[in-house]
Amino acid sequence: MSEVIQFGIYGLGIGAVYVLAAQGLLLIYRGSGVLNFAQGAMGLVGGYAWWQLQYQQHLGFVPAAILGVLIAAVLGVLVHLLLMRPLRKASPLVRVVATLGVLITLQSYAVLQYSDESLLVHSELPSSLIHLGGGITVPVDRLILLGIAAALTGLLWFIYRRTRFGLATTAVAENQRAAAALGWSPDVIAMANWALGSALAALGAILLAPIVTLEVSTATSIVVAAMAAALIAGFRSFPIAFAAAIALGIAQTIIQRYVQTPGVSSSVPFLVIIVVIVVSGRALPLRDYFLQRLPSIGTGRIRPGYAAAAVLVVGVLQGVLADDWSLAITSTLATGLVVMSIVVLTGYAGQLSLAQFAFAGFGAWIAGRSSVVLDLPFLAAALVGVLATVPLGVLFALPAVRARGINLAVVTLGLGSALELMVFNNGDLTGGFGGTQVDAPSILGLDFQSVEHPARYGLLTLVVFALVAVAVANVRRGRTGRRLIAVRTNERAAAALGISVVGAKVYAFALSAAIAAIGGILLAFQSTTLVYTGFTSFQSITMVAWAVLGGLGYVLGAFFGAFLAPGTLGVQVSHSIFGGGSVDNYVPLIGGVFLLIIVVSHQNGIARELNTLGRIVDARLRRLVPRRRDAAVAAPLAAGRAERVPARALKISGATVRYGGTVAVDDVSLTVQPGKVIGLIGPNGAGKTSLIDAVTGFTASEGSMDLDGREIGGLSAVRRTRAGLSRSFQSLELFDDSTVLDNIRAACDPDDRISYLRDLVRPRQPELPGNAIAAIKEFKLEGDLDTIAEDLPYGKRRLLAIARAVARQPSVLLLDEPAAGLGDVETAELVHVVRRLADEWGMGVLVVEHDMNFVMNVCDEIVVLDFGKTIAAGTPDLVRTDATVRAAYLGEDEEPAVATAPAVAPPAAPTPAGKGAVR
Numbered sequence: 001m002s003e004v005i006q007f008g009i010y011g012l013g014i015g016a017v018y019v020l021a022a023q024g025l026l027l028i029y030r031g032s033g034v035l036n037f038a039q040g041a042m043g044l045v046g047g048y049a050w051w052q053l054q055y056q057q058h059l060g061f062v063p064a065a066i067l068g069v070l071i072a073a074v075l076g077v078l079v080h081l082l083l084m085r086p087l088r089k090a091s092p093l094v095r096v097v098a099t100l101g102v103l104i105t106l107q108s109y110a111v112l113q114y115s116d117e118s119l120l121v122h123s124e125l126p127s128s129l130i131h132l133g134g135g136i137t138v139p140v141d142r143l144i145l146l147g148i149a150a151a152l153t154g155l156l157w158f159i160y161r162r163t164r165f166g167l168a169t170t171a172v173a174e175n176q177r178a179a180a181a182l183g184w185s186p187d188v189i190a191m192a193n194w195a196l197g198s199a200l201a202a203l204g205a206i207l208l209a210p211i212v213t214l215e216v217s218t219a220t221s222i223v224v225a226a227m228a229a230a231l232i233a234g235f236r237s238f239p240i241a242f243a244a245a246i247a248l249g250i251a252q253t254i255i256q257r258y259v260q261t262p263g264v265s266s267s268v269p270f271l272v273i274i275v276v277i278v279v280s281g282r283a284l285p286l287r288d289y290f291l292q293r294l295p296s297i298g299t300g301r302i303r304p305g306y307a308a309a310a311v312l313v314v315g316v317l318q319g320v321l322a323d324d325w326s327l328a329i330t331s332t333l334a335t336g337l338v339v340m341s342i343v344v345l346t347g348y349a350g351q352l353s354l355a356q357f358a359f360a361g362f363g364a365w366i367a368g369r370s371s372v373v374l375d376l377p378f379l380a381a382a383l384v385g386v387l388a389t390v391p392l393g394v395l396f397a398l399p400a401v402r403a404r405g406i407n408l409a410v411v412t413l414g415l416g417s418a419l420e421l422m423v424f425n426n427g428d429l430t431g432g433f434g435g436t437q438v439d440a441p442s443i444l445g446l447d448f449q450s451v452e453h454p455a456r457y458g459l460l461t462l463v464v465f466a467l468v469a470v471a472v473a474n475v476r477r478g479r480t481g482r483r484l485i486a487v488r489t490n491e492r493a494a495a496a497l498g499i500s501v502v503g504a505k506v507y508a509f510a511l512s513a514a515i516a517a518i519g520g521i522l523l524a525f526q527s528t529t530l531v532y533t534g535f536t537s538f539q540s541i542t543m544v545a546w547a548v549l550g551g552l553g554y555v556l557g558a559f560f561g562a563f564l565a566p567g568t569l570g571v572q573v574s575h576s577i578f579g580g581g582s583v584d585n586y587v588p589l590i591g592g593v594f595l596l597i598i599v600v601s602h603q604n605g606i607a608r609e610l611n612t613l614g615r616i617v618d619a620r621l622r623r624l625v626p627r628r629r630d631a632a633v634a635a636p637l638a639a640g641r642a643e644r645v646p647a648r649a650l651k652i653s654g655a656t657v658r659y660g661g662t663v664a665v666d667d668v669s670l671t672v673q674p675g676k677v678i679g680l681i682g683p684n685g686a687g688k689t690s691l692i693d694a695v696t697g698f699t700a701s702e703g704s705m706d707l708d709g710r711e712i713g714g715l716s717a718v719r720r721t722r723a724g725l726s727r728s729f730q731s732l733e734l735f736d737d738s739t740v741l742d743n744i745r746a747a748c749d750p751d752d753r754i755s756y757l758r759d760l761v762r763p764r765q766p767e768l769p770g771n772a773i774a775a776i777k778e779f780k781l782e783g784d785l786d787t788i789a790e791d792l793p794y795g796k797r798r799l800l801a802i803a804r805a806v807a808r809q810p811s812v813l814l815l816d817e818p819a820a821g822l823g824d825v826e827t828a829e830l831v832h833v834v835r836r837l838a839d840e841w842g843m844g845v846l847v848v849e850h851d852m853n854f855v856m857n858v859c860d861e862i863v864v865l866d867f868g869k870t871i872a873a874g875t876p877d878l879v880r881t882d883a884t885v886r887a888a889y890l891g892e893d894e895e896p897a898v899a900t901a902p903a904v905a906p907p908a909a910p911t912p913a914g915k916g917a918v919r
Contacts, residue, residue, distance in 0.1 A: 002134045007257045008250045009138050013211050015249020016145035020204035021226035022233070022241045023156055024197035028076075029235045030160075030173045031193025034084055034095050035410075037541075038102035039201050040223035042079070044216065045106055046072030046202020048114055051121060051214055061124040069202045076198025080191045086600050091294045093352055096409055097548050098599045100541050105592030107538070110216045112585060123210035145207055146246070152200070153242040160238070169193060224417065225252075225269040227410050231276050248272065266421050270414025274399065296604045297347055297485065297553030297737055298611060300476025311466050318458040328572035330450065330458040330526065333465040335565040337519030339547045340558035341512035344472055346544070347553035348481060349508035350488030351400050352409040354540045355416030356516045359396075361424055361535025363389040363517025364524035368436040368532075378441035378448070378525070386517045393513025397506045417537040424532040435531035450526040461522050465559075468515055471760045473555050475511070478763025479749045480756050484508055486735050486746050492698060493733040497747045497808060498721040507756050542588065545595040551607030560606045564591040642774035644842040647674035648708035648724050648811035650695070655703040657690045657868075664690040665701070666868040672812055672844040677834060679859035679876075680848045687868035688848040689730060692814050695846075696720055696727050707812065722751060726810030730817045730848075732801045736790035740781055740800055743789055747807040748772045771841070772807040778833050779803040795826055802830075806837065813837065815847040819854045827851060831858045856880065 021039060028036045036042075050068030053059045059067075079102055087095050125141035132138060160166030168184040176186045204222070205214075212218060225248055233241035248269055256265035314333075318326050338360045345351050367385030370376045376384065399411040427433040440449035441457070450457035475481050486494035487504040495501050524530045542565075550561025563570035564587055571587055598605060650672040657665035665687040672678050680688050694701035697717030705713045712720050726747075735743050748769055758764065768776075776782055779799040784792060789800060802818050818834070819827045835858060837843045849855050855862060855876070862879040864872040872882045879885055 002136050003257075004254060006136050007254050009136070009142060011250035011253030012142040012146045012246065013139075013249070014208070014252065015246035016142075016149035017204040017208040017211070017222070018225045018229055018245035018249055019149035019153065019242050020200045020207070021222050022229035022245045023153065023238060024200035024204070025223075025226050025230045026197075026233065026235055026238065026241060027156075027193045027200070028197035029230070031169050031197075032080065032084060032190035033173070034099065035227070036102075036197070037096065037099040037223060037409075038079075038106060039197070039226060040205075040218070041103045041106035041110070042072055042075055042198045043201025043203075043205040043222070044110060044218070045075055046199070047205030047209055047214055048110060050202075050206050051119060051209070055121070065203075065206050068206055069199045072202030073195040073199040076194035076196075077191055079198075080194040083596060083600060084190070084194070085187060090603065093294060093346070093350070094599060094603055096352060097544060098596065100545055101592055101595035101599060103592075104542055104545055104588060105596065107216055108586075108589035108592055112589060114216070116216050118213035118215045119209070120213055121209045125210075141210075148207070149242065149246075153238050157238045165189075165192070224273070224410075224414060225249075228269040228272040228276070231273060231410070261422065261426070264422060267414075267418040270418045273410055273414045294350065294488070294737070295347070295548070295552040296608055298476065298551075298555065298607070300473040300481060300555070302470065302473050307466075307470075311462065314462055315459055318455045318462065323454045325572060326454040326458050327450065327526070328567060328569050330454065330461045331523070331565065332559065332562045332568040332570075333458075333461045334519050334522035334526075335546075335568055336558045336562035337465060337468060337522065338516045338543055339519075339550065339561045340468060340472055340555065341514075341516035341519070342544060342547040343552065343555060343558055344475070344484075344515060345508050345512035346547065347557075348476060348484040348488060349504060351505060351508055352412075352544070353396070353509070353512070354409050354413035354537065354544065355396060355419075356512065356543050357520075357535050357540040358416030358419045358537070359389055359393060359513045359516035360520025360523065361532050362392055362419060362520070363513075364520040364530060364535070365423065365430065365532050366517075367521045368438055368524060368530040369431070371438045372431065372436055378439075379443060382518075382521050382525075385521050386514050389513045389517035390510045393509040393511075394506055396513070397509035400505045400509065401502050413537060413540070416540050420535065420537055424535055430532050435529045438525070438528055438530055440528055441525050449528070457526065464518060464522065468518060469555050469558070472515070474761065474763045475759050476555070478755060478759030479745070479766075480507070480759040480763075482738070482742055482746045482749060485738055485742075489735045489737060490733045492717075493729065493735065494746075495698075495717040496696060496721060496727050496729070496733075497804070498718055498751055499746065500718050503753070542591065545591060548603070549591070549595055549598055549605055551605030551611075554605065554607035554611065556610065557605050557607035560610075564594070642771050642778075642841050644840075645771070645809050645811050646708075646724065647842055648844070649673050650725070650812045650844060650846070651704075651706040652691075652695065653704040653706070655691060655694055655701055655705065657687065657694050657699055657701045664868050665694060665865075667703070668863075668865065668868070668870050669703075670846075670863050670870075670873070672846050674811065674842050674844050675838050676860045677838050677845040677847060677858055679855045679862040680846060680865065681850075681852075681855055681862060682865035685867075686865040688865060689816055690868075691865075692727060692816055692846070692848060696725055696814060721808065721810075724811035725814065726805045726808040726812075727814040728801045728805045728816055728818060730820065732797055734789045734797060734801055734804075736788070738789060739785065740787050740789060740792070741785040743800060743804050744768070744772055744776060744781075744785075744807045747804045748809065769807075769809065771809045775803045775806040778806070778836070794821055795823065798822060799826075799830075810843065812844045812846065815845065815849075817849055818847060819849055819851045827854055830854070834858050 021043065024043070025036060025039055028034060028039070046068040049071045050064045053064035053067055054061055083098055083102070084095065087098055123141055125144050128140045129137040130140060160169060169189050171184060172186045172189045180186055208218070208222070226245070229241050229245035229248060232244040252265045252268050255268060259265060314329065318329055338356055341356050341359065342353070345353055345356070363385040366388040367381045370384045371378070371381040396412060396415055400408050423429055430436060440447055442448060446456070447453060448457045448460055483494070483499050483504045486497065486499050487501050491501050494504070520535065546561035546564060547557065549564070550559065551557025562568055566587060574587070602609070652671070653669045655665055655668045656663065668687070668691060670678060680691065682688055690699060693699035695705060697715060697720045701713070703713070704711065707723055707725065710723065712723055715723065735746060738746070745768070750766060755764070776785070779802065781796070781800060781803060784796065789797065792800060798818070798821055802815060805813060805815070815834070819830055822830065831854060834845060834847065838845050847855070847859065859876055861874060862876055863870060864879060864885050872879050872885045874882070
C-alpha cells in the first residue's frame with residue numbers, strides 16, 4: 001500500500017500541470033464559448049520560448065519563464081482577434097475546426113523549429129525529499145507544484161466570483177447581447193480570457209518540462225487530460241477542475257506503475273471523458289450563436305460525362321507518368337477515401353469525429369493480421385478488415401446518441417487515441433514493432449505489388465475510389481441523404497418528422513468507418529510491411545482539416561482535400577517545383593495555414609468553388625434552359641389531392657411539466673377530437689409550448705397522454721410521430737440547406753431501413769403521397785419546389801414549416817404560433833387552410849397562437865393557460881366573455897377587444913398589444 005501512495009504522490013506534479021491547462025480551457029470557454037483544442041500547442045509555444053531564452057540566450061529562469069508566458073498570452077490575443085472574432089457567428093463545428101487548424105500550424109512549426117526530439121531540462125525547484133515514514137517520501141518540488149496549482153485555482157475562483165471582470169465574464173457566458181447592453185464588451189472579455197487561458201497553458205508547459213521533458217507530442221496528451229478535468233467540472237467550477245486534474249495525474253502514475261499493457265495509463269483521460277459524457281449524459285453547455293451557419297453541402301448529382309472523363313484522365317496518367325507520380329496519385333486517392341468518410345459523417349450527418357484515421361488503421365490492422373494469421377488472399381483479407389471496422393464504427397456511434405458537436409469530437413478523439421495507444425503501438429498485437437509482413441497483393445493471379453507495378457496498383461485504387469464516390473453521391477441523392485441532412489441540420493425537427501436520429505447517426509458512423517477502412521487498407525498495402533504506428537490521433541485531426549479544405553459537404557472535396565497529405569500529389573508537385581525531399585516537412589505547416597485561411601475566408605472549401613464554376617459553365621452551355629422539375633413530382637402534381645387521415649383522438653390528462661423546481665405546466669387536461677380545432681392561448685411563459693413539447697415527446701412530463709386508446713406517454717418523439725402526431729415549431733426549424741421539395745419529402749418518406757443499403761447502389765425517389773401534394777398546393781409552394789429553404793421569404797418559410805408537418809399525414813397536428821410574422825392576407829388564408837385540414841382532411845388540430853383574431857375565427861374550442869394552469873376552457877364565445885380571462889388579460893372593467901367573429905374571418909386589421917393579442 002505504501003508503494004501505491006508513493007507513486008500517487010509522484011502523480012501530483014503531472015496533476016498540477018493538468019490543473020493549469022484545465023483552468024486555461026475553462027477561462028477560454030467561459031469567455032468566448034470556444035473549446036480550444038490548440039490549448040496544449042499554445043502552451044508549448046510558451047514552453048519552447050522559455051527554453052530558448054534560458055538555455056540559448058542564457059536568461060535566468062524567472063525572466064525567461066515570464067517572457068514565455070507573455071508570448072503565449074500574446075498568441076492567445078492574436079488567435080482571438082485574427083481567427084475567433086471573425087468566426088463569432090460561425091457554427092461550433094467551424095470554430096472547433098479553426099482551433100484544430102491552430103493546433104496543426106503550431107505543432108508543425110514546432111517540429112520544424114525544434115524537431116520532435118525530447119529536450120531534457122533540469123528543474124529549478126528544490127529536489128529534496130520529505131520523509132513521512134513507512135518508506136513514503138514526498139518530493140518538495142511536487143508539493144510546490146501542487147501549491148502553485150492550488151493558489152492559482154483559489155485566485156481564479158476569487159476573481160471570477162468577486163470581481164467586476166469575473167462577473168462580466170459570467171454574464172457574457174450566459175447572454176452576450178444582454179451583457180453588451182449592460183456595457184460589457186463581449187469582444188474585450190473574450191480577448192482577455194484567451195490571453196489568460198493561453199498564459200496558464202504556457203506556465204503548465206514550463207513546469208511540466210522537467211518532469212516529462214519538453215516534447216512536441218505532449219501537446220495533444222495535455223489538452224485531452226485537461227479536457228477531461230474541465231468536463232468533470234462542467235466547464236464552470238475551478239475547484240472541481242482542480243480536484244479532477246489532480247486525481248487524473250495520480251491515477252495515470254499509479255496505473256503506469258502496475259499495468260504493463262502499453263497505452264493504458266495514457267488512455268485514462270480518454271476513458272474518463274467517455275464515462276462522463278456517455279454514462280452521466282453530461283454535455284458541454286454550448287452557446288447559442290445568432291445566425292450560425294454550417295458548411296454547405298453538394299447535391300450529390302453525378303454528371304456522367306464529366307465523371308467518366310475524369311476517371312479516364314487519371315487512369316491514363318497512372319499508366320504514362322513516372323513511378324513516383326503514379327504512387328503520388330495512388331496515395332492521393334487512398335487518402336481521399338479516408339477524407340470521404342468525413343464527408344459522409346461530418347458533411348452529411350453533422351457528426352464531428354476525430355477518429356477517422358483510427359478507423360483506417362483498424363481496417364488495415366485487421367486486414368494485415370487476417371492475411372498472415374488466416375492466410376487469406378488480399379481481397380478476402382480486405383473484406384474482413386472492412387466488415388470488422390463497421391461494428392467499431394457502430395461502437396463509436398454510441399456516444400453520439402448522448403453527445404454531439406464538440407462533445408462528440410472529444411469522445412471520438414479519446415476513443416481513437418486509446419486504439420492507437422493500446423493496439424497500434426502494441427508490438428504483441430501487430431506482429432512486432434517492425435510491422436506485419438504480408439504477401440504482395442494479387443487478384444486472380446495478377447500481381448498488384450505497388451513498388452513493382454505502381455500503375456497497376458494505382459488503377460485498382462482509382463476503381464475503388466470511383467465506386468465509393470458514386471456510392472456516397474447516391475446516398476446524398478436518396479432518402480438516406482435526406483435523413484442524414486435532416487439530423488445534421490436540426491435533430492428536433494428530424495425527430496418530429498419520424499426520422500430516427502439514433503438510426504441515422506449509427507448508419508453514418510458505420511458507413512464512414514467502412515469507407516475509412518478501405519482507404520486505410522489501400523494505404524497500408526502499398527508496402528508488404530504493414531506498419532500501424534502512422535495511424536495517429538494527430539493524423540485524424542489533420543484529416544478533418546483536409547476535409548474542410550477540400551469541401552466538407554462535397555464528394556469531390558475528398559480528392560482535393562487529400563492533396564496535402566504525405567506522399568500525395570501536392571507534395572509531388574512541390575518536389576517538382578522546389579526540388580529535394582525537405583519540402584515534405586513543410587506540408588503539415590502549409591496545410592495548417594491554408595486551413596486557417598479557408599476557415600476564415602471561405603468555409604465551404606475548394607469543391608464548392610469548382611461546383612459554382614461548373615454551374616456557370618453549364619448555364620452558358622445550355623443557354624439558360626429552364627430547369628426541369630423533379631420527375632417524381634411533375635406528373636402527379638396536378639392530380640394529387642387530399643384524403644382523410646385516420647381518425648384518432650388525443651386525450652391529455654393531468655399533464656405536468658417541471659424544470660427543476662419550476663412547474664411550467666400544472667395538471668392540464670384537454671382532448672383534441674378528429675376534425676376539431678382546439679386553441680391553446682395564454683401569455684408568454686404560460687406553458688403552451690412546454691405542453692406541446694411534452695405531448696410530442698421532447699420534454700419529460702407527468703400525467704397521461706392517450707392517442708386513439710393507446711398510451712403514448714412512454715414513447716420517444718419519433719415513435720409518437722409515427723403513431724400519428726405531427727407538429728410545427730415556433731422557430732420554424734426548417735432544413736435550410738435542403739430544397740422545399742426535400743423538406744416535404746423528408747416528412748413523407750417511408751419509414752423503412754432497406755433504403756440505407758439500397759441507396760448506396762440506386763437511390764429511389766418514391767412518389768409523393770396525395771396528401772403531400774395537396775399540402776404543397778394548399779400552401780402555394782408549387783413554384784418554389786427547387787428553391788433552397790433558406791432563400792424563401794419569411795412568410796413562405798413559415799408556410800413551408802406548416803406544410804411539412806401536414807405532409808406527414810398526421811391524425812393530430814400541433815401548430816406552435818403558425819401565424820407569427822404573417823401579413824393580414826396570409827393570416828386570413830391560413831384560417832381557411834387550417835379549417836380545411838380539420839373539416840376535409842379530418843385532422844385534429846391543437847394550435848398555439850397569440851393572434852386572437854386568428855384564434856377566434858379558426859377554433860372550435862379554446863383552452864386558456866396562466867402560469868401553467870388551466871383557467872378557462874370552452875367555445876370562443878364563452879372564453880371571450882369569461883370573467884377570469886377578462887381579469888387575467890384585459891382587466892375586469894375592460895371590454896374584450898375582439899368582437900363576435902363570423903365563421904370565416906375577412907383579413908384582420910393589426911391587433912394592438914394588450915387588447916386583441918394575449919402577451
